[in-house]
Amino acid sequence: MSEFSGVTRIHLMGIGGSGMSSLAGLLFQMGCTVSGCDLERGACIESLESRGVECLVGHSHEHVERFDPQLVIYSSAIAENCTELSFARERGVRTVGRGRALSWMFNQAEGVGVAGTHGKTTTSSMISLILERAGLSPTVYVGAEVQDIGANARLGEGAAFVAELDESDGSFEYFHPSLAVVTNIDWDHVDHFRSREDVVEAFVRFAEGRKTHAPLVVCAEDEGAREMLQLLEGREVTGPVVRYGWGHVWDWGALDLLHRPGGGVSCVVCRRGEMMGRIEMAVSGAHNVLNALAALAVSDALGVPFASAAEALRTFRGAKRRLETLGTRHGVLVVDDYAHHPTELAATLDAMRKAHPGRRLVAVFQPHRYSRTAAFLGPLASVLEGADIVLLLPVYGAGEAVLSEVSSEEIADRMRSNGRSCYLCENEEKALSTLEALTREGDVLLTLGAGSISRLGGLFLDGTGVGR
Structure with missing residues (x-):
């Protein structure tokens, strides 16, 4: 992580957001002195403060003077003319957006990048738990607390870096995964994307940016994801495409979906037409079955046996604020x-x-x-x-x-x-x-x-x- 070489004091503006608080947690676990500020105090800030990260309310040039950071990381919610950000730049402090800063860490690792308009938090949480239970000790960066891990970010000892990648401001294009996931593509973040076609094109660029020979795991049931694959045809992109969806025609499929009264789902899983067995999950909804298929495809590509992955999914309790x-x-x-x-x-x-x-x-x-x-x-x-x-x-x-x-x-x-x-x-x-x-x-x-x-x-x- 050469971009962080010699950097020990880092200040995060907008630290109370889910993505920024996750990044702050990783940097703190790396041994950096981390500080931050936001317009109001919330649960994410309280969690960081309990671990020793000093956070202030509001934005002021006095924060820069007080913490004397070597690097200021700011969220997309921070205006370019914010007084605190401008003051840091006038003092010669290096400043960088959240997405770019996270990509500096991710791109140096065996990055598993989970993107998609919907479902990426739960999917990345499932993948993180499966890899953790398999003994791979991944680094984890998720936009909500993974209840089974007890945090939204954790520095692991293994080679894998599982990250939920945010498309809202286009910053996911900074990332070059060793294994990429696209859960679905829908029009959202209308302040950044003028049309649904703009969103699809952004995901095409994301898919093109993955590392050489990196697999691309895609939900074949989603219209936007299928459009992305069509646009990728004929382009100079290497790496296999792994499709998942309902039935047995995909690389990973789900059959015989059952919804349990009171919550939870189960289904039979097949891999390239071969019945692998039934998975049971405590989380509800057909959408979470699709999320689980993506997680199974990723864990299989990383060498985790199906039985081990299925057991992790059985105990998966979900992410905060997701049902x-x-x-x-x-x-x-x-x-x-x-x-x-x-x-x-x-x-x-x-x-x-x-x-x-x-x-x-x-x-x-x-x-x-x-x-x-x-x-x-x-x-x-x-x-x-x-x-x-x-x-x-x-x-x-x-x-x-x-x-x-x-x-x-x-x-x-x-x-x-x-x-x-x-x-x-x-x-x-x-x-x-x-x-x-x-x-x-x-x-x-x-x-x-x-x-x-x-x-x-x-x-x-x-x-x-x-x-x-």
Whole structure:
């Protein structure tokens, strides 16, 4: 890692984000003196502080003076004209974006790069656990805490570096995997990608950037991924393509899918037409079966026996905020999920329907970013109709400028025009009081979104007097 040679003091701006906190954890485990700052204190910062990383709230040139860093790493949420960043550059401190900094470590290792619009957190978590249980001691970088590992990043002793690669700002193109995974390709991050075609082209460039002879593991069920493969045909790209999907026609396939009441799935797995056996998983949803197939394909390519990988998947508890069961209160089961795109919401609602047949689904959704909400108003309204009761919180801007013409009211209007009612809640207090009145024993309460809604489930569980 020549780019880090001689660097011992590193300051991270935007350290509270999932990707930045993971990177901070790796750098700290490497022995660097790590500091950071963000606009507010959250769970990621509290975790880092408990390990000895000093974090400050806000952005100020005083941070640079105080910590005297040799390198400043900044997230994509940090504006180029941020006073703290500008001051660091004026002092001659080297500055670099998060994606580029992570790629310096990844590209020197046997990198397993997991990319895709949806599912990359869970897939990279599954791969990390399988390799860990197989004794390969991988370095891990994931955008959420892997519950079986107890962290979102860990410095391993083995050659493999498993990383969830973020396409949101195009930085995944800095990475050159020894083994690449593409779970799916969908239009998202509309502030960066003008169209679905732009997203597909970015993934083509990512696939072209993998190391010579590096395998490419792709979900053959996904239309966007198939388009990527078509565009790659005839180009000077070496390395085998490993396809996975439903049935036995792919390199890795799933048959006889069963959804267990109360949660969990099982299926028969075949490899190039050969029946390998049935896998059992505690996580729910057909989408997680596809994620597991990707993980099995990767572990097979790295020499892990199927039986060992299947056993790791059997014990896999998932990643934080991915269909995470928080608890039960007065007979109401509370599940928290990061879903914020229509495709993700559809998968989550379908998984919960199949895991909890006959129970009411009460969904509280917080739209994430004004740009995404504006682009998907219609699809968001349609997919939320899959819940029995819907509560809508205001849009979580995630640093974007407020667009007065874009709001949760627009989603509600579209739902009402389709004959479905919903409840508009101006804040989490109103959402909690509405839930107090609406929920009853046997309900499944889903808190959905990528913003501050992650607090809501815990607040509901701490309350009293729910149920009728």
